Amino acid sequence: MGVEDVTDRTVAARAERSRRKVDLAAEVWHSARCGAAGGGSPKPAGTAEGLAVGGKQTKPGAGDRPLGEPRGAAEAPRQSDESLRVGEQRYRALLDALPAYVYSVRIENGRPVSTEHSLGSTAVTGYGPEDYSRDPNLWINMVHPEDRALVREFAARHLEGQNAGPIEHRIIHRDGRVRWVRSVIVPHYDAAGRMQRYDGLIEDVTARKQAEMALRETERIKAIGSLAGGVAQDFNAVLNAIAGNATSIADNTLPQSAAHEAAQHILEAAMHAGDVTKRLMGLARLCETGADTELEAVPVAEVVRNTIRLTESALAARRVSIQFRHPAAEFLALANAAQLLDALTSLFLNAADAMSDGGTIYVDVSQRRTTLPPGVDRTPRRGVFVVIRVRDTGHGIPPELMKRIFEPFFTTRQSRTAFGLGLTVVKNLVKGWGGWVSVRSRPGRGASFRLLIPKADQPVPGPTPPPGRCTVLLADDDAGDAAMMRRVLEGAGHTVMTAAGTEEAVAQHARQGDKIDVTIVDLLLPPGGGKPLVEAILNRDAQAAVIVISGFSREYARLHLPRGAWVFLQKPIEADKLLRTLASLRERRGGPHPDR
Template identity: 30%
Template sequence: MTSSLSFLDNGGHMGALMRAHDWDRTPLGNPRTWPQSLRSSLSACLNSPVLGAVLWGPELYMFYNDAYAESLADRHPAALGQPVASVWGSAWHQVAPDFHRAMATGLGFSHNYVELLIERHGQRERTFWNFSGTPIVGEDGTVAGLLNQGQEITEQVRKERETHHLQANLVRAVDERTRDRNRLWELSADIMLRCAFNGLINTVNPAWQDVLGLDERELVGTNLIDHIHPDDVARTADAARLLAQGGTLRRFDNRYRHRNGSYRWISWSIRPDAESIYAVGRDVTAEKEQAEALRAAEDALRQAQKMEAVGQLTGGLAHDFNNLLAGIQGSLDLIAQRVSQGRYGDIQRYVEVGSGAAKRAAALTHRLLAFSRQQTLDPKPTDVNRLVRGLEELVQRTVGPAVQVEAHGADDLWTALVDPSQLENSLLNLCINARDAMPGGGRIRITTANHWLTGEAAETDDLPAGAYLSLSVQDTGTGIAPELIARVFEPFFTTKPVGEGTGLGLSMVYGFARQSGGHVRIYSEAGAGTTVCLYLPRHEGPAEDGDAATGPAAVTQPIRNATVLVVDDEPGVRLLIVDVLAGMGYTVLQAADSAAGLAVLASDAQVDLLVSDIGLPGGMNGRQMAELGLRSRPQLRVLFLTGYDETAVLGNGKLADGMAVMTKPFDIDALAARVAELLAAVGTPPQH
């Protein structure tokens, strides 16, 4: 036995502590007397990085390394050289049998995940260990002690248990969600399915039985297309292709056949993935039927309102035209009576009465055409400021001295594309209405301005977005009640007493504005006056010179030796036109329909001017007949007569050179002047 203490060298902190320890006062005695088996075991333990202790002798006195010291916490260094039972207390009693068995049998042991309650820092801690016991054989061949090595795995176990608790929670959550979805799948009143992009049904929920009378056995393995209404198959297939290409559908409605043969409307919410289509459908048949019933009711209401408007329109027409026809018929009867009696003195008076009634009838039809947007317009680039200035004096005389008229035009006002005479008529109508709304006098303010209508403002007025100019007439009168505002543009609607207005003034203004590509707005408040504002389309370019002498009045002398072809299916009108033109010295040919008129134009007869109605029997209208005639007679001049719609004459553009149009009924002198004007240019080839 050597007396050296070298076995304690390189033992770290515990080696130094052992070398300094007063072992003589312990049952173990001086280290120089310790057996070699203890020295060797202790040297191996002190130099091991693994937590370890040598438990020596029957009392299992403790020798431990630096790693073991950390696990002892506040029990170190007092534990050095003490029996293990006194160091570990109750925790030792839990593991002691294994250690004693190893001492008795010489068989080592190893345990993992052992839970021990250890007192450290004055507190009982739950700890977990992996540890082993290896017997140390002494010089006499018996077991003299044990090498105890171990690893505290408390933190590892805590993390594992937290992780396990978190998988456990996740599994529980997944299970709960799965159960919830299964319950929703089972209990949902909406039908659910998963199908392939080719329509093959993979799975359905029980709601199919309630909604369509079909169960899972009848559906799974069949194709969805086989259950769809034939009229919906094509667009359903298109929708499936869209989904297969990565597209989306927020809502898709189609019809499915019920077991009883009827069809139900299903509204689908659809979500595809890479392989399948997932869809939830709700039966919306009742909603569809209600919507259809509502549409039918709305259509019926609109039809009823339309018939009410037609009744009001025809009633107003009958009333006004009966009054006018009474004047015309009475005048003609009295003229015939006076002629038969040889009394000619009163004839002129009756002629004037009848003529006046006829002109009022013509004005009435013009207002109706304006309301229906079918009047014949002659739009020109117009300086609206100049038009207002030219009309201001007339307006002032018309409204009387009790009403003050003010006109304020924008300095940079754009040019409007509008029929100036019809605009004058509309302005005069608005000023007369304003005057009638101020029985005690007041002020009329006429203003012009430029406007850009965009977005919602243009959509509200059903107009293309763009540049417009406005012409407004504002009064200080009684205003219009809110419940009447929506009706003021209706034909024959008037708040004036019977006999004081036809109710066509504002409807004519509305129709003129809409036909001109614009709109009318009205702003009014009872007791606070009314403003009516016309919006007219802007013309890119200068206005025409309004002072130039133009029009049929400039030509007053008929052109002799000219031949005129008159085509009109109304014998009375044709007779009047023929007599007027013949009385002016023209050679006049006539035809009652377009076929007869075209035959004359195709003959060798001289024809310098064609005067034709637009609406003709014979297979073509007046415009078509004239165009065919112009192929063989390129210098032919044409005067169209129309009683209703200029679109049959103008189409989408203006008349070509050498053509003109007049609206029935017309003044005889105006007809003569227009004919003379057209014939005066016969020598110059027109530009058709």
């Protein structure tokens, strides 16, 4: 048996199951209707443009047998009360079991002349049988405009006697929401082979479609992250080779010669490419939105403060200030602290991009009881959420772009390093915690993003900090790398101070050098690189504990830094290696300062 045979049999089996489902639903519906009418003729619910492709509509003639009435029913005795009760029970059981409804269309001379809908239509579409009776074209008018051609073709094929399988399409619910439905049609013919009627089943499949779309989007984000991480790793290796050879050329040619200047240009280009690599690695971390993410009771205000400390230097360089209205109480959200910090960092930097001439970012945290919007898969649907609001004074988001801002790769920035994935990842992170993101904006009045995250009742006890804690000065302008290292270090019980530039780090060492045990320095720390900071530290203490980090090679770092006791770590930084290196330096120095 070939693959095609199995596929054909599977499709046929599914079609047969759909046919049986419609037949059963129609049979129960017709039985209940006829029983409710006492064996008489049910009144047609209305004529319709119908599932037709045009043509004049006519009402059934006086001699026509009403839809669903058995032949000879006019002479049959009235059904017993017991039969009526059983029919009604079967009808109700069917409606309870399926988010669906049945409709039936009577055909004369190959054209629809009347249509009737079951009571279940109200639950699925918001419209009852009387609505379809008043508006014969409601069945097509409620279909989403982009799907109407598909539905018309589906109906036309059945009227022509073709075997058209089930279709799925969108409708506009009476309350304005877009819903997905699955439509199945089963035709019925007389002895001469003429179509007398067809029964249809409309089933609400919105939940399944939303789950499928969410799964596809999550898998797409994961694939993007995996691709970004792989490209960054490979690209970094190539950059190391380029930078190493360019350095060798520069060191072995006469200054101001053409070859020397060309080598310097290559090194500058490699440094810019290194920035792209950093962003790719940051993107790879952000895209880690798997279902295995460990959720915890996160003190939201504390994470906001940490994010501000990590980003305020970079924001200040762009003339952007940030104001945080501290809540009266600490709110705990059921989320992942590391991912929340990454999400807030992305929102802050996104807000800064919208304020090219500088401005202010306002952040506040609150708590509210609300109901989840459609598309958020969580039970119960109503609950208490922690709300983080991030507002900016930028140019705002044009109305025509509001629906696209969360699309992957959509960006209005012209920079080559703008991937258009920041807001997409933020949305998926928050959705993974059982929350959602909303946005409001008016052109010229800035934008306001709100993260609504489920409230956590009790804090989750964290790990006990190990003995021998250190104070670390972390000097790195890359917010993503700095955030990752800070999480690792603070998670191990160390105290972390941050600086995003050479001058800031040198100033911190001048003020608090006696309290700093270890300094982590990014080789490309602006402005001018990390060399001035390393020199300042080693001039003060030749045996100072310094960890130099870079996407370039160790050899490249050695060529650009003074000799000394510093050690080197290659980016991307591995958490275990960072902690082991820190422990080794601590042992070499005889532990932290005695006052800690």
